[in-house]
Amino acid sequence: MNQSIAKGVRNRAARGAPRTQTALRGALLALLEEQSLERITVREITARAGVGYATFFRRYPDKDALLHDLAASEIGNLLTMTLPIFHATDTVASTRVLCAYVWEHRALWKALLTGGAAAVLKDEYLRLALNELERHRNPDSWLPGDLAVTFSVTSTLEILAWWLKQGDPPSAQHMAEVLERLTVRPILARDAGTR
Amino acid sequence: MNQSIAKGVRNRAARGAPRTQTALRGALLALLEEQSLERITVREITARAGVGYATFFRRYPDKDALLHDLAASEIGNLLTMTLPIFHATDTVASTRVLCAYVWEHRALWKALLTGGAAAVLKDEYLRLALNELERHRNPDSWLPGDLAVTFSVTSTLEILAWWLKQGDPPSAQHMAEVLERLTVRPILARDAGTR
Amino acid sequence: MNQSIAKGVRNRAARGAPRTQTALRGALLALLEEQSLERITVREITARAGVGYATFFRRYPDKDALLHDLAASEIGNLLTMTLPIFHATDTVASTRVLCAYVWEHRALWKALLTGGAAAVLKDEYLRLALNELERHRNPDSWLPGDLAVTFSVTSTLEILAWWLKQGDPPSAQHMAEVLERLTVRPILARDAGTR
Amino acid sequence: MNQSIAKGVRNRAARGAPRTQTALRGALLALLEEQSLERITVREITARAGVGYATFFRRYPDKDALLHDLAASEIGNLLTMTLPIFHATDTVASTRVLCAYVWEHRALWKALLTGGAAAVLKDEYLRLALNELERHRNPDSWLPGDLAVTFSVTSTLEILAWWLKQGDPPSAQHMAEVLERLTVRPILARDAGTR
DNA sequence: CTCTAATCGAGACGGTACGTCGCGTCTTACG
DNA sequence: CGTAAGACGCGACGTACCGTCTCGATTAGAG
Numbered sequence: 001m002n003q004s005i006a007k008g009v010r011n012r013a014a015r016g017a018p019r020t021q022t023a024l025r026g027a028l029l030a031l032l033e034e035q036s037l038e039r040i041t042v043r044e045i046t047a048r049a050g051v052g053y054a055t056f057f058r059r060y061p062d063k064d065a066l067l068h069d070l071a072a073s074e075i076g077n078l079l080t081m082t083l084p085i086f087h088a089t090d091t092v093a094s095t096r097v098l099c100a101y102v103w104e105h106r107a108l109w110k111a112l113l114t115g116g117a118a119a120v121l122k123d124e125y126l127r128l129a130l131n132e133l134e135r136h137r138n139p140d141s142w143l144p145g146d147l148a149v150t151f152s153v154t155s156t157l158e159i160l161a162w163w164l165k166q167g168d169p170p171s172a173q174h175m176a177e178v179l180e181r182l183t184v185r186p187i188l189a190r191d192a193g194t195r
Numbered sequence: 196m197n198q199s200i201a202k203g204v205r206n207r208a209a210r211g212a213p214r215t216q217t218a219l220r221g222a223l224l225a226l227l228e229e230q231s232l233e234r235i236t237v238r239e240i241t242a243r244a245g246v247g248y249a250t251f252f253r254r255y256p257d258k259d260a261l262l263h264d265l266a267a268s269e270i271g272n273l274l275t276m277t278l279p280i281f282h283a284t285d286t287v288a289s290t291r292v293l294c295a296y297v298w299e300h301r302a303l304w305k306a307l308l309t310g311g312a313a314a315v316l317k318d319e320y321l322r323l324a325l326n327e328l329e330r331h332r333n334p335d336s337w338l339p340g341d342l343a344v345t346f347s348v349t350s351t352l353e354i355l356a357w358w359l360k361q362g363d364p365p366s367a368q369h370m371a372e373v374l375e376r377l378t379v380r381p382i383l384a385r386d387a388g389t390r
Numbered sequence: 391m392n393q394s395i396a397k398g399v400r401n402r403a404a405r406g407a408p409r410t411q412t413a414l415r416g417a418l419l420a421l422l423e424e425q426s427l428e429r430i431t432v433r434e435i436t437a438r439a440g441v442g443y444a445t446f447f448r449r450y451p452d453k454d455a456l457l458h459d460l461a462a463s464e465i466g467n468l469l470t471m472t473l474p475i476f477h478a479t480d481t482v483a484s485t486r487v488l489c490a491y492v493w494e495h496r497a498l499w500k501a502l503l504t505g506g507a508a509a510v511l512k513d514e515y516l517r518l519a520l521n522e523l524e525r526h527r528n529p530d531s532w533l534p535g536d537l538a539v540t541f542s543v544t545s546t547l548e549i550l551a552w553w554l555k556q557g558d559p560p561s562a563q564h565m566a567e568v569l570e571r572l573t574v575r576p577i578l579a580r581d582a583g584t585r
Numbered sequence: 586m587n588q589s590i591a592k593g594v595r596n597r598a599a600r601g602a603p604r605t606q607t608a609l610r611g612a613l614l615a616l617l618e619e620q621s622l623e624r625i626t627v628r629e630i631t632a633r634a635g636v637g638y639a640t641f642f643r644r645y646p647d648k649d650a651l652l653h654d655l656a657a658s659e660i661g662n663l664l665t666m667t668l669p670i671f672h673a674t675d676t677v678a679s680t681r682v683l684c685a686y687v688w689e690h691r692a693l694w695k696a697l698l699t700g701g702a703a704a705v706l707k708d709e710y711l712r713l714a715l716n717e718l719e720r721h722r723n724p725d726s727w728l729p730g731d732l733a734v735t736f737s738v739t740s741t742l743e744i745l746a747w748w749l750k751q752g753d754p755p756s757a758q759h760m761a762e763v764l765e766r767l768t769v770r771p772i773l774a775r776d777a778g779t780r
Numbered sequence: 781c782t783c784t785a786a787t788c789g790a791g792a793c794g795g796t797a798c799g800t801c802g803c804g805t806c807t808t809a810c811g
Numbered sequence: 812c813g814t815a816a817g818a819c820g821c822g823a824c825g826t827a828c829c830g831t832c833t834c835g836a837t838t839a840g841a842g
Binding site: 246247 | 792793794795796
């Protein structure tokens, strides 16, 4: 049968099987666009990924683990891109980069931020950002560092989620401004005085 | 004639809270202080409430429904207390009231905001706040009303959650200031100009 | 205490409403024509009877109790009518009376014998018939009395059930003959000899 | 035949009895010896079988389905053994074989016939026997074929049940005679005439 | 005719079993 | 070997019905 031929063709991309991993991530992403995370079953993921059910558990201990994996890698990108915000070098430029990046991959981020994975995303983002905070202490702020991080991370994600949910979304440029004014500037504002 | 009287009184419209409902809410709250929502089973709730398992489903279709109920009523309190924020009459005073209230019931709010129920709380808060927004449109803002609401609601909750999680929490007075600076003032800031 | 007084009054407490009893029996019968006994719920019975749910349990401890009650009374009629069979006075006449009676109330008996109540009917019939056997021992038979009774009762009921299930049922006259040949004559046959 | 060729046979056609099925049947049988069918819960069956609760429903849709399965297979044996009765070749020999077989497995049959499974057994027996009737029509009888089958099947089962219930049961030989006289001969009797 | 007490309707409730669903483990055959 | 296929133990879910209970409303008999 053709299959025997196909066997020859079959290269060992599977070696260490990144194919499986990729397929699973892709499947999860695809499903996240349709329904909330907790309504997605492992069977659906593996079916969509064209992968055996048990194979899932060889790669990940858990459904959440896959999501965390997905989240960590994507958030990683995002974070390196926006680190300058924390360094206060050029906040406006950083938010612009952030928005441009998100806009470019809006399908992905819409799934991640509005699909029921948001909580995990937030956790992962927070984890990484707090990590970063450890390394670059900036003690002379009017608010505790971890509160600042928590605030800016969560509100950033919420604002992005709002953005991607809109039927007629504002421009990335505009959102960058909004982000900067809502999540960055309040933290940096030095004088707590009158507005 | 008696019929009309009797019927009005009798119908189970009022069917308020014949102990079961109260017991269930209390039990859920108690459990939320110990573990995350999704780890809590309906059986645990009913056992803790001293109520039959099936009875749960006579009141609520769902575990989430109970939580929503709980959230709605508590959030209702909170919202009426903080409505002046939206009316921009006296934002600082409002945040103070808010913080004082939360502090007074910090056991309750800690459970609600840090226990895994946060997502539902947020939804409920958002729902009510957006409702309120419908009734008091304030179109001359530099950002869309629903975005403003989303931002302030979610960041308020996150900040409160952070607060209640601290081993050595700042004073309500202080948190009120923080809240005002992070979640209220940025929205009200009229000039979008440079800082 | 008041109890002693109450007790005096209490005497004919239960005898209040034979209407309830009648209604329940009727409702059960009606439902038996539609579905099997175990699929009938007490709620259905009471609803059909136009009687409060709890009222059922004031009359009967059980769903089965109602059925037994129904069965016992109907079977009672049937049995008195067919006793002569056991006395062997005139078996053919007895079976004819039996069939005529069943035919006359065929709606009732169809429900009882083909509706899922058959098992209870059989038990009740057996109980009464074995009772009767106790009183009129006839030891000089080629088979044990209780086996004879069991055989004739159960096969009689089965044959009647078959009869009432037919789309185009044979005449009562004919069925009486069948009954006599299948359930009575084999028992009475004196000589066990060859045919 | 094709079957010899393939593992195709092995496929999932044979899906048959990977221990679970066997275990479940055995457990049900064991329980039937102790209590009536409707008092037996699926949990008991699975516990006794050493099988997961949900697994039960992967094999059978229902508690009754398991019983039907059990019944069908056992009745199948019985029926093939007694088919000659219907062919009227040698009725006495057939009943003897029947009784011997039942006696040999009297523990099994006692459970099946006196334990509350009798109704299902009867249904299954009837179904198979009526099937058989379809294939070997014998129209020149004084009674309708299905009535004859119904009568002999049900009374056979009742008589066997009586037998197995006795503290001091008669011999198989004797019961075969009884069976023959009560359930077979009346049907075959040619002349409907006087006795 | 009124007062009192029993009864009834309505239905909430505790409880038991059901049948379903999804997880994560494990086995088996295959390429 | 690793993978596809899928059976299995487990445990929570939500449903259905039972039999008990409480609560007003109704009604009948005693005064």
